[in-house]
Amino acid sequence: MSHRYLPLTEKDKNEMLDTIGISDISELFSDIPENVRFKGDLNIKPKKSETSLLRELGRIANKNITTETHVSFLGAGAYDHYIPTVVDHVISRSEFYTAYTPYQPEISQGELQAIFEFQTLISELTAMDVANSSMYDGPTAFAEAATMAAGKTRKKKVVVSKGVHYQAVEVLKTYCKAQNIEVVEVGLDGSYTDLEKLDAASDEDTAAVMVQYPNFLGSVEDLEAIEKIAHKNKGLFVVNSNPLALSILTPPGEFGADIVTGDTQVFGIPTQFGGPHCGYFAATSKLMRKMPGRLVGQTQDDEGNRGFVLTLQAREQHIRRDKATSNICSNQALNALASSVAMSALGKKGAVEMAESNIQNTYYMKNQLKSKGFEVLDGQSFNEFAVKLSKNVDEINDVLYDDGFIGGFNLGRVDENFKNHMLIAVTELRTKDEIDSFVERLGEYNA
Amino acid sequence: MLKGSSPLIFERSTEDRFAYSLPDLEVEKHELSDIIDPKFIRKTKAELPEISELDLMRHYTELSNKNHGVDSGFYPLGSCTMKYNPKINEKVARMPGFANSHPEQNDKAIQGSLEVVYDMQEHLKEITGMDEITLQPAAGAQGEWTALMMIKAFHEANGDHNRTKVIVPDSAHGTNPASAVVAGFEAVTVKSNDRGLVDIDHLKTLVGNDTAAIMLTNPNTLGLFEEDIIEIRDIVHDAGGKLYYDGANLNAIMAKVRPGDMGFDAVHLNLHKTFTGPHGGGGPGSGPIGVKAELAKFLPKPLVVKDEDDTYRVEHNVPDSIGRVKPFYGNFGIFLRAYTYIRTMGPDGLKEVSENAVLNANYMMRRLEGTFELPYEQHCKHEFVISGSRQKKMGVRTLDIAKRLLDFGYHPPTIYFPLNVEECMMIEPTETESKETLDGFVDTLIHISKEAEENPDIVLEAPHTTVIGRLDETLAARKPVLRFQREEIIEEK
Numbered sequence: 056m057s058h059r060y061l062p063l064t065e066k067d068k069n070e071m072l073d074t075i076g077i078s079d080i081s082e083l084f085s086d087i088p089e090n091v092r093f094k095g096d097l098n099i100k101p102k103k104s105e106t107s108l109l110r111e112l113g114r115i116a117n118k119n120i121t122t123e124t125h126v127s128f129l130g131a132g133a134y135d136h137y138i139p140t141v142v143d144h145v146i147s148r149s150e151f152y153t154a155y156t157p158y159q160p161e162i163s164q165g166e167l168q169a170i171f172e173f174q175t176l177i178s179e180l181t182a183m184d185v186a187n188s189s190m191y192d193g194p195t196a197f198a199e200a201a202t203m204a205a206g207k208t209r210k211k212k213v214v215v216s217k218g219v220h221y222q223a224v225e226v227l228k229t230y231c232k233a234q235n236i237e238v239v240e241v242g243l244d245g246s247y248t249d250l251e252k253l254d255a256a257s258d259e260d261t262a263a264v265m266v267q268y269p270n271f272l273g274s275v276e277d278l279e280a281i282e283k284i285a286h287k288n289k290g291l292f293v294v295n296s297n298p299l300a301l302s303i304l305t306p307p308g309e310f311g312a313d314i315v316t317g318d319t320q321v322f323g324i325p326t327q328f329g330g331p332h333c334g335y336f337a338a339t340s341k342l343m344r345k346m347p348g349r350l351v352g353q354t355q356d357d358e359g360n361r362g363f364v365l366t367l368q369a370r371e372q373h374i375r376r377d378k379a380t381s382n383i384c385s386n387q388a389l390n391a392l393a394s395s396v397a398m399s400a401l402g403k404k405g406a407v408e409m410a411e412s413n414i415q416n417t418y419y420m421k422n423q424l425k426s427k428g429f430e431v432l433d434g435q436s437f438n439e440f441a442v443k444l445s446k447n448v449d450e451i452n453d454v455l456y457d458d459g460f461i462g463g464f465n466l467g468r469v470d471e472n473f474k475n476h477m478l479i480a481v482t483e484l485r486t487k488d489e490i491d492s493f494v495e496r497l498g499e500y501n502a
Numbered sequence: 503m504l505k506g507s508s509p510l511i512f513e514r515s516t517e518d519r520f521a522y523s524l525p526d527l528e529v530e531k532h533e534l535s536d537i538i539d540p541k542f543i544r545k546t547k548a549e550l551p552e553i554s555e556l557d558l559m560r561h562y563t564e565l566s567n568k569n570h571g572v573d574s575g576f577y578p579l580g581s582c583t584m585k586y587n588p589k590i591n592e593k594v595a596r597m598p599g600f601a602n603s604h605p606e607q608n609d610k611a612i613q614g615s616l617e618v619v620y621d622m623q624e625h626l627k628e629i630t631g632m633d634e635i636t637l638q639p640a641a642g643a644q645g646e647w648t649a650l651m652m653i654k655a656f657h658e659a660n661g662d663h664n665r666t667k668v669i670v671p672d673s674a675h676g677t678n679p680a681s682a683v684v685a686g687f688e689a690v691t692v693k694s695n696d697r698g699l700v701d702i703d704h705l706k707t708l709v710g711n712d713t714a715a716i717m718l719t720n721p722n723t724l725g726l727f728e729e730d731i732i733e734i735r736d737i738v739h740d741a742g743g744k745l746y747y748d749g750a751n752l753n754a755i756m757a758k759v760r761p762g763d764m765g766f767d768a769v770h771l772n773l774h775k776t777f778t779g780p781h782g783g784g785g786p787g788s789g790p791i792g793v794k795a796e797l798a799k800f801l802p803k804p805l806v807v808k809d810e811d812d813t814y815r816v817e818h819n820v821p822d823s824i825g826r827v828k829p830f831y832g833n834f835g836i837f838l839r840a841y842t843y844i845r846t847m848g849p850d851g852l853k854e855v856s857e858n859a860v861l862n863a864n865y866m867m868r869r870l871e872g873t874f875e876l877p878y879e880q881h882c883k884h885e886f887v888i889s890g891s892r893q894k895k896m897g898v899r900t901l902d903i904a905k906r907l908l909d910f911g912y913h914p915p916t917i918y919f920p921l922n923v924e925e926c927m928m929i930e931p932t933e934t935e936s937k938e939t940l941d942g943f944v945d946t947l948i949h950i951s952k953e954a955e956e957n958p959d960i961v962l963e964a965p966h967t968t969v970i971g972r973l974d975e976t977l978a979a980r981k982p983v984l985r986f987q988r989e990e991i992i993e994e995k
Contacts, residue, residue, distance in 0.1 A: 057850075057851075057854060058847065058851050058854065060585075060586055060588065060846075060847075060855075060933075060934050061851075061854055061855065061858055061933055061934065062934070062935070062936040062937075063858050063861070063862075063933075063936070063937060067936070067937040068861065070937070071861055071862075071864075071865040071937065072861075074865055074868050074869060075861075075864050075865060075868050075881075076868070080857050080860070080861055082881070083857075083860050083861065083864055083881050083883075084758050084759075084860070085881075086727045086729040086880070086881065087727060087729070087755075087758060087759045088729065088731065088732050090732070091731070091732065091759055091763045091764050091765075092758065092759055093631075093757055093758055093759050093760050093763060096757070096849040096850070096853075097628050097629060097756075097757050097849040097852060097853070098628050098849070099624075099625050099628050099629065099844065099848070099849050099852075100625070100845060100848065101848045101849070102845070102846060102847055102848025102849075102850065102851050103845055103846065103848075105590055105846075108590070108842065108845055108846060109590065109593065109594070111845075112594050112597065112842065112845075113597060113599070115599075115614045115617055115618060116594075116597040116598070116599025116600045116603075116614050117599045117614065118599070118613045118614035118617070119599045119600070119603040119611065119612055119613065119614040119615055120607065120611035120612070121598060121599055121601075121602035121603050121604070122602040122604070123598040123599065123602050127604065129604050129606060129607065131606050132606070132829060132830075133604055133605060133606065133830070135602075135604075137522075137524055137525070139521065139522055139523075141521065141555060141558060141559060143596070144559065145559070145562040145566075147592070148562070148563070148566040149571050149572075149573035149574075149587070150566040150567065150569040150570065150571045150573070150574055151566055151569060151571065151782070151783050152571065152587065152592075152780045152781075152782050152783070153571030153572035153573045153574075153587045153780055153781070154569055154570060154571040154572075154781060154782075154783045155577065155579055155582055155584060155781045155783070155784070155913075156781070156783070156784040156785075157569075157783065157784065159570075159904070159908070159913060159914060160970070160973050161905070161908055161965050161968040161969070161970055161971070161972070161973070162568075162569070162570040162908055162913065162968060163568075163569055163570065163783075164508075164565075164568040164569070164969055164970055165564075165565035165566050165567065165568035165569030166565075166569050166783040166784070168508060168510065168565055168568075169562070169565055169783075170784075171510070171984075171985070171986070172510060172511050172512070172986070174984055174985050175510075175512065175985040175986040176548075176550060178984075178985045179548040179549050179550065180548045180550075185982075185984045185985065186984075186985070188784070189785075191640035191641065191644065191785075191786070191828065192640065192828065192829055193829070194828070194829045195640065195644070195827075195828060195829075202684075220829075222826060222829040222830070223829070225825060225826035226825075226826050226827060226828065226829065228825055229651070229802075229824060229825035229826055229827055232651075232824075232825070233647075233651055233654075233684060233685050233686045234684070234686055235686065275538060275539075275542050278542075279541065301544075301548070302544070302547070302548055302550075303534075303543065303544055304538070304542050304543065304544055305541065305542050305543060305544050305545070306544065306548075325601040325602055326601075326602060326603065326604045326605070327595070327600065327601050327602075327603065327834055327835040328600065328603040328604070328605050328612070328615040328830065328831060328834035328835075329604075329605030329606075329829060329830025329831050329832075329834060330640070330786070330828070330829070330830055330831070330832055330833040330834050330835065330836075331640075331785075331786035331788075331833040331834075331835050331836055332829075333786075343982065343984070349784065350982075350984055351984070352978040352979070352982050352983055352984055353978065353983040353984075354973050354974045354975065354977045354978035354983075355973065355974055355977065356970045356971035356972060356973050356974070357971045357972060357974075358971060360506050360507045360970050360971070361507040362507065362970045362973045363973075364973050364975050364978050366975065366978040366979050366982060366984075367979055367982060369979075371676075372643070372676045372677050372679075372680035372681075373675070373676035373677070374676065375676070375680070376676045376679040376680060376689070377679035377680065377682065377683045377688075377689035378683075379676070379679075379680040379683070379684075380684075381680070381684065382643045382644075382646070382647055382677055382680035382681040382683075382684045383641075383643060383644075384641060384642065384643040384677050385640075385641045385642075385643070385774075385784055385785035385786070385787045386784045386785045387782075387784075387785045387786045388782050388783035388784035388785050388786075389780070389782030389783055389784075389785065389786065390782075390785075390786055392783070395511075396558070396562060398550055399511050399521070399550065399551045399553060399558055399561075400520075400521040400522050400555070400558055401520070401521075401522045401550065402515075402519070402520045402521065402522070402550045402551055402552045402553065403547050403548065403549065403550045403551070403552050404520055404547075404552070405520050405521075405522040405524065405550075406548065406550055407547055408524055409522075409524055411527075411534065412524065412525075412527050414534065414537055414538065415527055415529055415531055415532065415537075416527070416529055418529075418532060418537050419529035419530065435537065435538045435539060435542070436537075449608055452607075452608055453608060453610070456608075456610075456611060461604065461607060461611070464606050483524060483525060483527075484525060486525070486528055487528035487529050488528075490529070
């Protein structure tokens with residue numbers, strides 16, 4: 056035995072070769088054409104012992120500036136939220152994390168029930184009839200909503216607000232390009248989608264009107280007005296939504312949304328350099344059979360015991376092959392589990408309390424900035440807002456690092472209309488002191 | 503293990519309980535309706551469960567006890583590479599410097615994460631024999647689609663607008679044709695010959711100036727090496743098409759033959775298979791792709807590059823890029839685990855991984871061939887298929903054998919796939935299993951075959967020991983119940 060993960064001894068190998076009837080392992084590779092065989096050793100770093108590798112990777116990890124080392128006002132799609140300690144304990148149970156997709160329900164009831172509970176939690180928060188077992192992330196879930204809407208309505212155009220996370224729009228464009236779906240972007244009026252332009256852009260060829268709630272700038276969009284625009288021409292109404300915000304905001308389902316997507320990173324998933332996070336996809340029951348991704352359904356065994364199985368699989372790629380409308384295969388089961396645990400730990404009251412702290416902290420910070428003369432973009436904010444600075448945001452952030460702060464997102468990097476604008480996120484974890492001293496520093500550097 | 507059903511977490515909920523500890527609000531609290539228009543404030547709270555911390559832990563511990571993972575027992579699921587998930591990987595992924603790193607910071611604040619991305623790209627280039635790598639795709643299926651989009655962009659950049667077809671073997675996994683179609687191509691099937699390999703004569707009739715690419719898994723899903731790969735390469739390249747390598751089965755060939763050297767132009771890897779990112783009960787995965795130089799300018803953006811002063815940088819200026827396919831930099835937490843694994847194994851270790859994986863599979867195949875029908879006689883690679891056709895004649899189907907295996911504590915092999923073998927069982931032991939484990943499983947399969955002959959009912963009525971019996975899948979699909987509904991909620995409606 057030469058490695059702790061490789062249990063075969065020389066004696067084992069010899070016995071096994073005897074059974075196979077060959078004398079050397081190389082004979083098992085003799086069908087590889089000689090002229091393409093790889094000879095010699097891979098030119099990669101040599102193996103390391105457990106301790107020395109941990110030390111090396113620990114040193115690399117420590118090169119990062121993180122929420123461990125600094126106080127963060129950065130969100131823009133990945134947030135610094137409270138993660139109940141129980142979350143990591145549950146997802147560290149190897150019966151969950153070393154399992155495959157639950158195709159054998161008799162020995163996968165734990166995973167299947169956990170997903171069923173996830174589907175229920177998402178349905179509750181969004182006020183939609185059904186939710187699937189999860190998607191890769193919010194932006195790809197949002198993009199799949201567009202291709203699904205195009206398939207359902209047989210129309211080849213989607214109208215999307217610039218209030219949607221810029222990366223979700225980028226992913227949307229890549230997905231739509233593949234299927235020749237036109238993407239029409241509608242700009243903002245202040246920190247909100249320009250509803251007149253949205254109305255003008257939506258017509259009979261529109262498969263979906265797509266917005267975000269709260270939007271990328273943190274403002275609570277008027278879903279009541281947008282629903283009317285979306286449904287006027289029989290397109291679908293698609294809302295990308297932060298599920299934490301939905302514990303306190305009127306859910307899109309109550310405004311008549313057809314599809315709601317988003318990311319559950321806000322519940323129990325660390326930012327981990329942007330992934331894996333966990334997309335969700337919820338819809339009306341009318342659209343259930345067109346949904347992408349895995350679904351878990353309730354059923355019973357021969358003795359009438361309640362049990363759970365993967366269901367409606369006829370929609371999926373492994374059955375439908377080239378007739379499938381989505382190629383998604385895996386879901387984010389382990390991260391969906393993390394989010395379920397966090398949602399359950401917070402529960403009915405805690406989720407609302409956490410969401411409200413975001414709103415109150417953000418409101419306080421906006422007022423502090425305004426009182427110092429900052430130009431804050433108007434809006435009813437959940438936990439983010441834009442503020443105009445006098446210089447380049449990246450430069451200011453570079454100095455803020457030295458003061459122990461991770462500053463907000465540089466909006467100018469993705470939209471020239473927002474040159475020198477910083478998108479600031481204030482979660483429930485920010486203390487009054489942290490907010491006050493950040494505002495003070497920002498005042499100094501902005502002078 | 504508890505027999506029967508477990509209550510849902512919603513059924514364990516009691517008003518006024520909770521399991522959280524949030525920081526106190528320190529700022530002055532305003533009326534919510536002064537901040538947000540009441541129209542947008544939720545009138546009824548979402549029905550999340552109300553449960554104490556201990557009861558929450560007991561709920562999920564009970565669920566975990568009803569789940570089988572690689573740590574629970576042998577998991578010879580063909581095509582899935584259910585190998586051991588090293589614990590050091592989990593420790594590294596949880597290091598605060600990685601776990602709490604935010605992707606939207608200035609480059610200087612994320613040098614550690616970027617170093618991992620860059621060095622992982624370098625390692626995967628060498629392992630696959632490709633020129634460039636992106637770690638952005640979330641999973642194998644998204645990697646397939648991403649690479650096909652790049653191949654499409656390549657043909658279009660050459661003014662070659664009629665390459666609309668992607669050739670896929672009949673033994674291919676369903677994602678291959680699905681990815682081709684979602685990328686805007688038509689999927690065309692090439693048949694297998696009687697040795698389980700691509701039928702070269704049939705392939706010749708399919709290629710032409712409408713061929714965009716062929717997608718191949720090598721070894722294929724039967725666990726057989728496509729030994730005519732050079733001829734296949736020439737046929738497709740001569741027709742102007744590209745070769746796409748589905749890396750699902752890379753575990754068989756590391757340091758033995760590289761996709762790039764076989765002539766493949768693009769490849770995806772399933773880091774959650776070969777490179778021990780855990781499967782997590784269905785994900786998250788990670789599906790990097792590698793491409794040859796002529797496809798590189800179409801890579802999804804942004805790219806992670808290293809400057810001459812040894813600092814790492816995010817490059818957004820990629821004018822010919824197909825665009826973004828995934829937010830941020832892909833599933834960092836998963837490829838970080840895979841990176842840890844590669845660094846743990848080193849070049850010798852990876853070679854031995856493939857050798858032992860292939861040795862284990864061949865050993866099991868030869869031990870089983872007397873009892874089960876072996877459709878393809880040649881040596882296999884890391885997995886093999888056997889057929890339950892003999893047992894079917896005794897009235898016991900492969901599904902029944904799979905269910906009977908549960909009674910002995912094994913996860914069954916992949917069954918009824920690939921589609922071109924009757925009563926198929928596809929077995930992939932992986933290299934992390936000992937000879938004793940392989941022998942135990944083989945002995946059990948032989949024992950079940952004997953049962954099928956002597957006492958078929960015990961097999962037909964299996965499983966006998968699991969928490970729940972065979973479930974009614976038809977009922978689930980006919981009357982879908984996809985969420986928990988409280989009685990009173992139903993009454994209100």
